[in-house]
Amino acid sequence: MEDKEERIETSLVAIVIDATPAKKFASQPLDGSSMMNRIFDSLIAFGNAHLMQASHNKLAIIACNSKSTKFLYPSMDGNSRSYQNRPGQYDMFAKVDSDVRHGLGELILNDLTDNDSTKSDSLLGGAMARALCYIHRVQRELSLSHQLKPRVLVVSGSCDSALQYMTFMNVFFTAQKENVVIDCCMMDTDSGLLQQGCDITGGQYLHIPSVAGLLEYLLWVFLPSPSCRSKIVLPPPTKVDYRAACFCHHKLVDIGWVCSVCLSIFCKFSIMCTTCNTEFKLNRPAIVPAKSKKRARIE
Amino acid sequence: MADEDETKEYRWESGYEKTWEAIKEDDDGLLESNVADLVARAKRKRAALKATGAIQLGMMRHLFVVVDASACMFLQDLKPTRFLCVLKLLEVFVHEFFDLNPISQLGILTTKMKRSEQITVLAGNQKKHIEALQQLKDLSCEGEPSLQNSLERAMNGLKNMPAHSSREILVLFGSLTTCDPGDIQKTIKALKDNNIRVSIIGLAAEVRICREIAKKTGGTYNVLIDDHHLKELILSQVQPPAVAGSIEASLVKMGFPGGTPSVNDGTSDSSADHAPAYCLCHIDSETSSLMGPNGYNCPQCGSRYCELPVECKQCGLTLVSAPHLARSYHHLFPIKPFIERAQVPNTTHCFACAKLFVEAETNVYECENCHQIVCLDCDLFIRETLHTCPGCASDPVTAQMKTN
Numbered sequence: 001m002e003d004k005e006e007r008i009e010t011s012l013v014a015i016v017i018d019a020t021p022a023k024k025f026a027s028q029p030l031d032g033s034s035m036m037n038r039i040f041d042s043l044i045a046f047g048n049a050h051l052m053q054a055s056h057n058k059l060a061i062i063a064c065n066s067k068s069t070k071f072l073y074p075s076m077d078g079n080s081r082s083y084q085n086r087p088g089q090y091d092m093f094a095k096v097d098s099d100v101r102h103g104l105g106e107l108i109l110n111d112l113t114d115n116d117s118t119k120s121d122s123l124l125g126g127a128m129a130r131a132l133c134y135i136h137r138v139q140r141e142l143s144l145s146h147q148l149k150p151r152v153l154v155v156s157g158s159c160d161s162a163l164q165y166m167t168f169m170n171v172f173f174t175a176q177k178e179n180v181v182i183d184c185c186m187m188d189t190d191s192g193l194l195q196q197g198c199d200i201t202g203g204q205y206l207h208i209p210s211v212a213g214l215l216e217y218l219l220w221v222f223l224p225s226p227s228c229r230s231k232i233v234l235p236p237p238t239k240v241d242y243r244a245a246c247f248c249h250h251k252l253v254d255i256g257w258v259c260s261v262c263l264s265i266f267c268k269f270s271i272m273c274t275t276c277n278t279e280f281k282l283n284r285p286a287i288v289p290a291k292s293k294k295r296a297r298i299e
Numbered sequence: 300m301a302d303e304d305e306t307k308e309y310r311w312e313s314g315y316e317k318t319w320e321a322i323k324e325d326d327d328g329l330l331e332s333n334v335a336d337l338v339a340r341a342k343r344k345r346a347a348l349k350a351t352g353a354i355q356l357g358m359m360r361h362l363f364v365v366v367d368a369s370a371c372m373f374l375q376d377l378k379p380t381r382f383l384c385v386l387k388l389l390e391v392f393v394h395e396f397f398d399l400n401p402i403s404q405l406g407i408l409t410t411k412m413k414r415s416e417q418i419t420v421l422a423g424n425q426k427k428h429i430e431a432l433q434q435l436k437d438l439s440c441e442g443e444p445s446l447q448n449s450l451e452r453a454m455n456g457l458k459n460m461p462a463h464s465s466r467e468i469l470v471l472f473g474s475l476t477t478c479d480p481g482d483i484q485k486t487i488k489a490l491k492d493n494n495i496r497v498s499i500i501g502l503a504a505e506v507r508i509c510r511e512i513a514k515k516t517g518g519t520y521n522v523l524i525d526d527h528h529l530k531e532l533i534l535s536q537v538q539p540p541a542v543a544g545s546i547e548a549s550l551v552k553m554g555f556p557g558g559t560p561s562v563n564d565g566t567s568d569s570s571a572d573h574a575p576a577y578c579l580c581h582i583d584s585e586t587s588s589l590m591g592p593n594g595y596n597c598p599q600c601g602s603r604y605c606e607l608p609v610e611c612k613q614c615g616l617t618l619v620s621a622p623h624l625a626r627s628y629h630h631l632f633p634i635k636p637f638i639e640r641a642q643v644p645n646t647t648h649c650f651a652c653a654k655l656f657v658e659a660e661t662n663v664y665e666c667e668n669c670h671q672i673v674c675l676d677c678d679l680f681i682r683e684t685l686h687t688c689p690g691c692a693s694d695p696v697t698a699q700m701k702t703n
Contacts, residue, residue: 069693076648126693133651133673133689136680163699166632169625170687177684200622242557244621254598255616257550260463262631263358263624269550278548 007147011225012138013050014060014131017043017072018156019107020122035211039187042215043155044100047073048093049223056146060134061100064127066120067111071130072103122158125167128182132174139178151181151203153222157188162250165193172197181226185218187211192241199240202226206235247275339675343636343682358539358627359464359551360403361421362396363453364389366435367473368411369444371503374473377526381473381502382440384526388533389471390432395537397425401623402608406456407431408449412442413478415449421456423608424580444472446508447479447486450497454486457495463549466495467518469536472509473502483508490516496540500532539630554616556595556607576603579612629686637664637678651677651689669694 017040047059061073073096085094135150142148152175175182175197183203184194190207198205203226208217224232243252246267256265262276272279366389372382389407396405405428406421419431450468457466468490477483490497490512498518499509505522513520523529578594579602594603600614608619639662646663648655650671656663664678665671671690673681681688691697 064693067695069689071653074653076653120695120698123693123695123698125687126689126691126698129685129687129689129692130651130653132685133677133680134653137652137654137676140676164692165625166628167687167692167698169622170629170685172622173626174685196622240557242620242622243555244624253555255552255554258553258624259548260359260551261548263627265553265624266550273548273550280549 007145008056010056010058010142010146010148011050011054012058012060012135012148012150013047014062014135014150014152015043015047016124016127016131016152016154016156017061017063018065018122018124018127018154018158019063019104020065020158039155039211039214040100040104042218044097045215046218046223047096047100049219051092051096052090053223058138059096060131061096062127062131062134063104063107064123065107065111066122068107069123069127069130070103070107071134073099075099075103121161121164122156123164124154124156124158124161125164125171128152128154128171129167132171132178132180135180136178149225149227150178151183151226153218154182154184154194155218156184156186156191156194158191159189160191160193162245168193168197172200175201183222185214185222187214195238195240196242199237204229204234205238339679342679358400358402358630360400360467360539361406361457361460361464362403362467362469363406363408363421363456364392365408365410365415365449365453365468365470365472367444367471367502368409368438368440369474370441371474372440377502377529382438383436384529385471385473385502386432386435388530390429391530392533392537393425393428393432395534397423399537399626400539401626402617402619406453408452409435409438410444410446410449411440413445413448415445415452417452417456421460423610443476443478444474445479446470446472446477446512447481447483450483450486450490450512454490454493454495458493461549461551462494463551465540465542466493467540468495468497470497470499470509471502471533472499472506475503475506477508483512487512487515498536500529502529539627552616554598554611554618555620556598556604556618557620578603578605580604580606580609634682634686634688635667636682637666637673639664643672646672649674649677651681666690668697 043061047061051057051059059073060071063070063072083094083098085091131152135148135152139148139150172182174180180201181203182194182197182201184191184198184205186194186205186207188211195205197203204221206217206221208214221234241252243254244256244265245251246253246256247264248266248268251267253265253267256267257269258265259273259276259278259280261278262273264273264275266273270280366382366385368382372385373380375381377384393405396403402423404421404423405419407418407428409416409418418435419428422428449470453468457468460466495516496518497512497516499513499520501509501520501522503522505520510520512518521532523532576594594605595607595618596603597611597614597616597618599616600611602611602613604611604618608617608623610617641661642656642663643665646656649663651673654674656674663672663674666673666688669688669690671688671693673690
């Protein structure tokens, strides 16, 4: 029996692509086209596959590298670029394809021409923050008859950036609050931070053994929506390491000392907190004066 | 706060406040955009007041909630009755409190028949408190409340707490009278000596002794206007309060269980760590859960627990996970308010959500550090929920954390 008040479920996938050129991929040719090309082809195919699932499904693609982040689709360029679509191809697929290629080209060119020497890790945190803002906007703009089911798919090959810890944690907690599921597809390396994020939001984390099969993994694991994932046999969840890293050596600690003012973690007891410069009271037990022993009377 | 009230006139003594003139129709004769604009402005103002920079906040909080259960709580000025309305809002409060202050502890007391009773002890377990609140719904409200008895009882519970924690009492007081056994001034003095902050939310009218208690202990006293205002007042207590400066800082020893043994670390993974074991959190109850390898082992004594945060019953070590501490970090690094300015001709889209700026939007917001432009909705979202500026996070210079 159909519920008359059932709202149409609109699934929104925001793909966050880490386009930091890993030297390993850029120089490895495969069948004439480079690995990077294949990765981007797979991602566009995945995006179009998602749009094909239902007519009101939505897509957003954001790319980032170590210099900047950029909205690839929907494109922020005001001018509508003309795109050629093959006869019989759905217009939107051609638009996605053309916007993504053009945007990625601009992003990579910016990276090469910009001679600014600030070394930075990949700006994944910023890209995920923009994805969440976009999801928030779509949620507000959607009419009441639609119910939005948002999720974010992060495709990355970079290691964790410890300096962006705060940004990542803020993004994860916001996603948890807004019911956004964060999935992660890692090529090449493992990322502890993204593992924590997937665990916090209830998403799927996958470390791909071979990048050549990226499209297969994306379509198999990440295309189904979270509500039907329980019916599918997916890769088992990894045990997440929730230990904290101490602020002084960045080593993972089992038992640490936490400053009560700023909550920074230290591996050893010290007199002053280096983050907030507060002095700590030493908790020494009070020294009890030795009682003079009374000689027991022997009777 | 009370000083201002004494020098100012009462509201009926000052002239008429023509509040209807603030709302004007726009060109099409519609009021919606105007009302939405006013609401957004009010939100921004409140958010801007909060972001005042690095004040010392009490992160580890020990809070007692005292609920008035006297006869006046059966009045129906809040639907369905005052008592039920308060209980429902307290469930939301408990949920939000542990969300925002994961390493804090909460306890619930009620006061009726000139005595006070303890419903739950100070604990960090969210479910126990919510269950207790749900069971309270059947409680009959009768008798008179006793402010002094409930404050004394709460104080006994808080006295033994470590000095570095922020000790607070929140009283939801619906009566206009109180029946006390002794001199309440002595209680107030004792509260002050123990550094306990008392905040009171009045459900009926302003009571002078409540104003005095709140003022002397450094808390707040508010009387509600309607049920939405009550929700706002209760939820405003969720935010960590600024510390008066007399709290001693100390290093607290905490354990971080749940680590996967990695080859680099050198930590040994004994098979006992993942063997099925009874968890210590359910060992007292009749339905003890036999757990598989899921669960957390205390690093100091090895006892098993189902969920964090928890205080180890065996060795007394507080067990938390890193995200619990990270939840409070955004208070320490607040974002500066964005500058409001008229539309800039070069930027056509909002940086955060890629929305096209239409002519009707008069104001856009710019971040001081990264100079990116965002729209009003993104500004509110960033300020209230995200706590990170996407522009600063997308710029390689500002993305790195300043404190290391």
